[in-house]
Amino acid sequence: xxxxxxxxxxxxxxxxxxxxxxxxxxxxxxxxxxxxxxxxxxxxxxxxxxxxxxxxxxxxxxxxxxxxxxxxxxxxxxxxxxxxxxxxxxxxxxxxxxxxxxxxxxxxxxxxxxxxxxxxxxxxxxxxxxxxxxxxxxxxxxxxxxxxxxxxxxxxxxxxxxxxxxxxxxxxxxxxxxxxxxxxxxxxxxxxxxxxxxxxxxxxxxxxxxxxxxxxxxxxxxxxxxxxxxxxxxxxxxxxxxxxxxxxxxxxxxxxxxxxxxxxxxxxxxxxxxxxxxxxxxxxxxxxxxxxxxxxxxxxxxxxxxxxxxxxxxxxxxxxxxxxxxxxxxxxxxxxxxxxxxxxxxxxxxxxxxxxxxxxxxxxxxxxxxxxxxxxxxxxxxxxxxxxxxxxxxxxxxxxxxxxxxxxxxxxxxxxxxxxxxxxxxxxxxxxxxxxxxxxxxxxxxxxxxxxxxxxxxxxxxxxxxxxxxxxxxxxxxxx
Amino acid sequence: xxxxxxxxxxxxxxxxxxxxxxxxxxxxxxxxxxxxxxxxxxxxxxxxxxxxxxxxxxxxxxxxxxxxxxxxxxxxxxxxxxx
Numbered sequence: 001x002x003x004x005x006x007x008x009x010x011x012x013x014x015x016x017x018x019x020x021x022x023x024x025x026x027x028x029x030x031x032x033x034x035x036x037x038x039x040x041x042x043x044x045x046x047x048x049x050x051x052x053x054x055x056x057x058x059x060x061x062x063x064x065x066x067x068x069x070x071x072x073x074x075x076x077x078x079x080x081x082x083x084x085x086x087x088x089x090x091x092x093x094x095x096x097x098x099x100x101x102x103x104x105x106x107x108x109x110x111x112x113x114x115x116x117x118x119x120x121x122x123x124x125x126x127x128x129x130x131x132x133x134x135x136x137x138x139x140x141x142x143x144x145x146x147x148x149x150x151x152x153x154x155x156x157x158x159x160x161x162x163x164x165x166x167x168x169x170x171x172x173x174x175x176x177x178x179x180x181x182x183x184x185x186x187x188x189x190x191x192x193x194x195x196x197x198x199x200x201x202x203x204x205x206x207x208x209x210x211x212x213x214x215x216x217x218x219x220x221x222x223x224x225x226x227x228x229x230x231x232x233x234x235x236x237x238x239x240x241x242x243x244x245x246x247x248x249x250x251x252x253x254x255x256x257x258x259x260x261x262x263x264x265x266x267x268x269x270x271x272x273x274x275x276x277x278x279x280x281x282x283x284x285x286x287x288x289x290x291x292x293x294x295x296x297x298x299x300x301x302x303x304x305x306x307x308x309x310x311x312x313x314x315x316x317x318x319x320x321x322x323x324x325x326x327x328x329x330x331x332x333x334x335x336x337x338x339x340x341x342x343x344x345x346x347x348x349x350x351x352x353x354x355x356x357x358x359x360x361x362x363x364x365x366x367x368x369x370x371x372x373x374x375x376x377x378x379x380x381x382x383x384x385x386x387x388x389x390x391x392x393x394x395x396x397x398x399x400x401x402x403x404x405x406x407x408x409x410x411x412x413x414x415x416x417x418x419x420x421x422x423x424x425x426x427x428x429x430x431x432x433x434x435x436x437x438x439x440x441x442x443x444x445x446x447x448x449x450x451x452x453x454x455x456x457x458x459x460x461x462x463x464x465x466x467x468x469x470x471x472x473x474x475x476x477x478x479x480x
Numbered sequence: 481x482x483x484x485x486x487x488x489x490x491x492x493x494x495x496x497x498x499x500x501x502x503x504x505x506x507x508x509x510x511x512x513x514x515x516x517x518x519x520x521x522x523x524x525x526x527x528x529x530x531x532x533x534x535x536x537x538x539x540x541x542x543x544x545x546x547x548x549x550x551x552x553x554x555x556x557x558x559x560x561x562x563x
Contacts, residue, residue, distance in 0.1 A: 009498055013532065013533050016532050242492055365496075367496070373524055374492045375491065375523055460496055462500075465500065465503075
């Protein structure tokens, strides 16, 4: 699913309206109006069955954008009440995602289905191959007994007419760890014990039914207060907006932040530390090491791949080091990390130095809602910009590249790049951990998203144009 | 026939509201239409001050088109070429 889908447009539209409402005379009442303002009487119903359902789903999205779980919604509480509660909240919800029940009704539970293409043939390979006795032929056509079927798909490959299909549930198919499934009512439910917050379900649901719980109200609350609020933006953010990087920083200041840090600065510390650690490990005879900056991957190791833990670098993430620098300079400020990543929300919950997370869409909503034109902003002047290697971190392969650049003996590195976590790449990682070796490699770079952070689910631009924009920035950046 | 001028708004609102996908098409569309059409990425066309929901905007000759998708943009250009 691309970042250009209509449900993402609607999500951003709602976020901008929440920002406008926040800086208006009456936040609560203006948020309350959003569903009716977006779908007024007589509006052509673009997507759903009727105006009322459209409004219901806009209400759901607004609740998630105010930072609440739809799972706890009683359908009676108004958006005005939710807005008030969002202002009073001191700690955001630590479960990153929520499923919008009204939107999540499009797909039927995943099952094996025999289509009209079935010829009811004499050979009946489907019936023969099924180990569970789930297929029988009735009235000249194969039938699947759902109570016996285990979904192994052997019948699908056996049928010479391609007559048997598996009905897809995109969120279930996209989840690399089996943490989301439809319940008996046809509603997707996330199992947070297993969920690694990779955001693949968010990106792949064609109904946009899975939503991040936004912290935008929490951040705006502090922007409006006397408390200093500091932005730290991930290197991937550099490719998400018009204008130059330095113009974007000015825009972030104009939104109301008191200072801005490039997380690429912390990436430079990660690079040097990780290169030293890698060389030490090699000297001690280690067979391989994996990178440790991807939050989705770190969650995966913690929840599903404990056996890989000894191989994971103990070097901290670029965000960790950047937050240390920012915290030292601003001991009493609220630190906000800006990212295209869902999983970083988990990392932030576990790092007491960082207070809040905004994603690229939410920063975009703040800039649009505050009516700031980035192209008209002046270039912010900064001293000691981060290196080319640090700024390249969000591109798949670039973390290993940076570590290699910082090594005393770079020729020793034999990298293996995991460009996106999925069931297959997780199986491979498990295999490497079990055997204690990775063929022809001694360092594994893992990026949970395909294309690295540029494939993050909350990005505004396509991976391709983000990469182009970042490569332009790299041209003007110095080597580490 | 007079040349058709297409200005794709690259202002912040349009860019964020999916207009960046149109800006990505400037070179491809220029190649597709050749000399008949001039495709440009433009600074803010000033249309978003009232409603970001109608973004992204494109100006074809003197006419503003709202809620533009790549499909809609191509259809609008084709319509003007054939008329």
